[in-house]
Amino acid sequence: MILCYSGTGNSRYIAQRIADELQDNIVDLNEKIKTNNYSSIETGGDVILVVPTYAWRIPKIVSNWLYKTKFIGAKRIWFVMNCGSEIGNATKYNLMLANDKHLDYMGTKQILMPENYIAMFNAPQLEEAKGIVEKAEINIKETIKYIREGKAFLKPCHNLYDRFMSGLVNPLFYHFFVKAAAFKVKDTCTGCNQCVKKCPMNNIQLIDGKPVWGKNCTHCMACICYCPQEVIEYGKKSVGKPRYRFEQLKIK
Template identity: 65%
Template sequence: MIFCFSGTGNSRYIARRFAEALKDTVVDLNAKIKAQDNSLIQTGKDVIIVVPTYAWRIPRVVSEWLTKTELASAECIWFVMDCGSEIGNAAKYNRHLAEQMKLRYMGTAQVVMPENYIAMFGVPEAEEAVKIVEKANPDIEAAIARIKVGQEFSAPRNNMYDHIMSELVNPIFYQLIVKADSFYASEICIGCEQCALKCPLNNVQLQNGKPVWGKKCTHCMACICYCPTKAIEYGKKSRGKPRYCFEKLELK
């Protein structure tokens, strides 16, 4: 069974590719987390986690959900992490998570996909994003091939920089950066409620027809990137930047 969490569609695309190749089912973790649903799931022997990289580890909301949810019949677990550039030493923490879940750790695979973290980085235009996805496809296929034969993923890069980013920067990043305080909707907001519907933590609520952000946020960028009128901004950092969501790409 494939479990997928996705902010703007990259992980969803990868999970769909896995499901088609392995003839397997995808469980939408956004919906599970949004509904606070930790009920038992019959998975079968193999479990695949497909997630984006948040500050050089898997999203905390995902690891928290996994530790609270019983995956019946599960024995082996693979992690597939997409990122804008690198996953750091995320594999170390994925191994610990697998041990906590009492599952055999089968490795962590990195897949470089288009950047979506508009709150801090530049986001590629559609044409460039398509090229990045096309370049990622062989890595996706290689990961699928290993899972098909029950083979562990090759160990990802693991140097001092990776250790620093995942071990030291990650907790500081969550403490200082991962907040919703800078989100706001401009006057072109039409009150369509897409931001509230897309938020996996129910952190966006409409008040007088306009979105208001609460104190829970995982910086998935779904609210800002799926806004149909580009009314949502993240302080001054998002101004003038293209919005990115995978579904708008015109892939061959």
């Protein structure tokens, strides 16, 4: 079984590629998390987790869901993490999670995909993003091959920087930076409700026809990147930056 959480579509695409090749089913963790659904699920023997990288680890909301949910029949777990640059030392924490869930750890695969974190970085333009996805195809095929053959992913090498980012920086990043206070909406907002629907944390509500953010944000960038009018900004950091969502690439 494939468990997938996706902010702006990268992980969803990778998960679908794996599902199509292995003829497996995908569980939408966005919906599970949004509805606070922690009921037990029958996974079969193999679990494949496909997620984006948040602050050099798997998203905290995903690890929280994994710890709260009982897997029936699960024996092995592969971690597939996409990122705009690197995943740091995420493998250490994925191994810990697998051990805590009493699952055989089958490794972590890093796949470079277009950047979406416009609260800090620049998202690529359309053609550049398509090129990044095309280059990712080699790693996606390799990922599928290892899982199909029941093999563990190759163990990556980590340096001091990787350990520092996933270890010390990750909790500090969540504590000091992952907040919704900077999200603002322009007066031209039509109140289409798209941001409310896309938020996996139920952190946005429409008040007087305009979105208002609460304090329970994970910085997935779904609200700002899926806004059809592009009237949401993250302070001044997102001004003038292209919004990224995988569907715009029209890659099947």
